[in-house]
Amino acid sequence: MSDAIVLTGRTIRLSRRNLDAVLTAMLLPILLMLVFVYFFGGAIHTGTEYVTYVVPGVMLLCAGFGSANTAVTVTNDMAGGIIDRFRSLDIGGTPILAGHVAASVLRNTVATAIVFGVAFLIGFRPAAGPLDWLAVAGILLVFILAISWLSACFGLIARSPEAAGGFTFLMMFLPYPSSAFVPIDTMPGWLHGFAEHQPVTPVIEALRGLLLDRPVGDSAWQALVWCGGILAVAAGLSGVLFRRRTG
Amino acid sequence: MAHRPAIEASGLEKSYGAVKVLRGVDLSVAPGSVFALLGPNGAGKTTTVRILATLTPPDAGRARVAGFDVVADRRRVRRAISLTGQYAAVDEMQTGEENLRMMGRLTRLGRVESHGRARELLERFDLTGAARRTVGTYSGGMRRRLDLAAGLVGHPEVIFLDEPTTGLDPRSRQAMWEVVKGLVTDGVTVFLTTQYLEEADQLADRVAVVDGGRVVAEGAPAELKERVAGQRLDLVFGDVAAYGSVARQLGVRLVWSDADRLTLGVATDGSAAHVRALLDEIDPSAAPWTASPCTAPRSTMSSWP
Structure with a gap:
């Protein structure tokens, strides 16, 4: 445990000195939000102010895209000699990866909060009460945690930081075929099946329901089950991958 | 305790796929000595070090380091050793001091102790002036010295140095030699690999020549030189x-x-x-x-x- 804390501090220091990546992870969702609200928003009819509709999707994009960066930080570590040094100090894969994931959670919590701030500035007015906010924070946190750990697995598989960057690409596009930016029923029929049942959709629906104080239905549970499932699989898999990569 | 070898290996074998990298390596290293494994690229030096440092299990054979079996008692071996590999194992984006303090914390030193140990090692390796600069700005020689310092933070009993001077210019190589010679005065055992006979001759009490995954000659540097030519x-x-x-x-x-x-x-x-x-x-x-x-x-x- 204490190793994981020391290694979390390390990853945070490393991210602080690599501000380019952190800023990109934050600026990209903000830019996309501005593009959607001001360029496309006028043409998209969602039954509410578009900015209100789109913010949950942007939050998720920000959280997912930022968390996916964990793949790159893990790959960079695996490529250098430092993992051998950690292993020769009897530090196993779990604290090493937990350090990366914990730093990612902290980094992305801050980034997501900043993106929320910008959303307020451009007219986002949620109707959520304190408990709803708490639930929103909880869901986002679990989502960030799950995606960060999943990215760590990709980071263990990828042999170069460029390849690991491919995962951030995936996380950037996954919200598009979902209800993040446009209602699913405006998409072609063959996409509905995927768009309705992919993991991002219940997370967005739950966030939207909570923020707008609308009935959330089953989406909150579905979101937690998806995230919990991804987290459990990723955590288990990362142990196996780490041993295979270093054995 | 005083008489048991710091490192003992017998019949170490290792293959990667169809390639037999080690074909039965036997070694014995006295405590408090400097031992060099000399050989060309691909001779099996790094694989031997990785097995002795518990990072890779051997396919056959046994090895004990600091009295513990490298497979069965891996954790106790790890607590007694440090490994400085061919690739600098320090973070470029952290300062020299941050790297050493982190190593201190990871070797279970307290916050204050880690700080003190970092200062002491920076001083000893002539890096105090660069302590607060990120390692990315260091020269090759400074990086190697920091890397070696990082390996010493936890007071290891046995130190493995895998090609400590490969890629360094002659002056930095000379400086690194002085540093390695200084280690022995602390009573630690140093196991190093090198491609240069000159380096083995400068540093080691005993040298084993490896080639094709076997030890082909062993002895004091002077003996060895006479024997080969x-x-x-x-x-x-x-x-x-x-x-x-x-x-x-x-x-x-x-x-x-x-x-x-x-x-x-x-x-x-x-x-x-x-x-x-x-x-x-x-x-x-x-x-x-x-x-x-x-x-x-x-x-x-x-x-x-």
Whole structure:
């Protein structure tokens, strides 16, 4: 445990000195939000102010895209000699990866909060009460945690930081075929099946329901089950991958 | 306790796929000594170090380090050793001091102790002036010194150095040698690998020559030099391919190699007949590299050492 804390501090220091990546992870969702609200928003009819509709999707994009960066930080570590040094100090894969994931959670919590701030500035007015906010924070946190750990697995598989960057690409596009930016029923029929049942959709629906104080239905549970499932699989898999990569 | 070897290995074997990297390595290293594993690239030096440092399990054979089995008692071995590999294992984006303090925390020193130990090591390795600079701004020699310092934070009993001076310029190499010589005065055991006989000669009490995954000669540097030859023939090549193919061809008879200068040193008995036989063996007609005169080997005889 204490190793994981020391290694979390390390990853945070490393991210602080690599501000380019952190800023990109934050600026990209903000830019996309501005593009959607001001360029496309006028043409998209969602039954509410578009900015209100789109913010949950942007939050998720920000959280997912930022968390996916964990793949790159893990790959960079695996490529250098430092993992051998950690292993020769009897530090196993779990604290090493937990350090990366914990730093990612902290980094992305801050980034997501900043993106929320910008959303307020451009007219986002949620109707959520304190408990709803708490639930929103909880869901986002679990989502960030799950995606960060999943990215760590990709980071263990990828042999170069460029390849690991491919995962951030995936996380950037996954919200598009979902209800993040446009209602699913405006998409072609063959996409509905995927768009309705992919993991991002219940997370967005739950966030939207909570923020707008609308009935959330089953989406909150579905979101937690998806995230919990991804987290459990990723955590288990990362142990196996780490041993295979270093054995 | 005082008499048990710091490192003992017998019959170590390791294959990667179809490639047999180690074919039965036996070693014994006395505590408080410097032991060098000397050999060309691909001889199995790094694999041996990785097995002894518990990072890779052997396919066959046994090894004990600091009295513990490297497979069964891996964790206790890890607590007694440190490994400084060929690739600098420090974070470029952290400062020298941050790297050392982190290592202190990871070797279970307290916050204050880690701070003190970091200061002490920076001072000892002449890095105090660069303590607050990120490692990315360090020269190659400074990085190696920091890397070595990072390995010492936890007061290891046995220190593994995998090619500590490869890629360093002659001055930094000299500085690194002084640092390694200084380690022994602390009573630790140093196990290093090198491609340079000169380095083994400078640093080690005993040298084992490895080639093709086996120990082919072992002894004190002086003995070894006498045994291999009194004189050395240096071959300088025009390109890497020629250098590589002749290096493979000469195998164990290589006593020295320098990839940066494309130079191979081979042992001779000093007689013209032997030199002629050697040059005939690396026959120009057998290898395409000699087709053009600019890639032909140039030879110089030099007395050894």
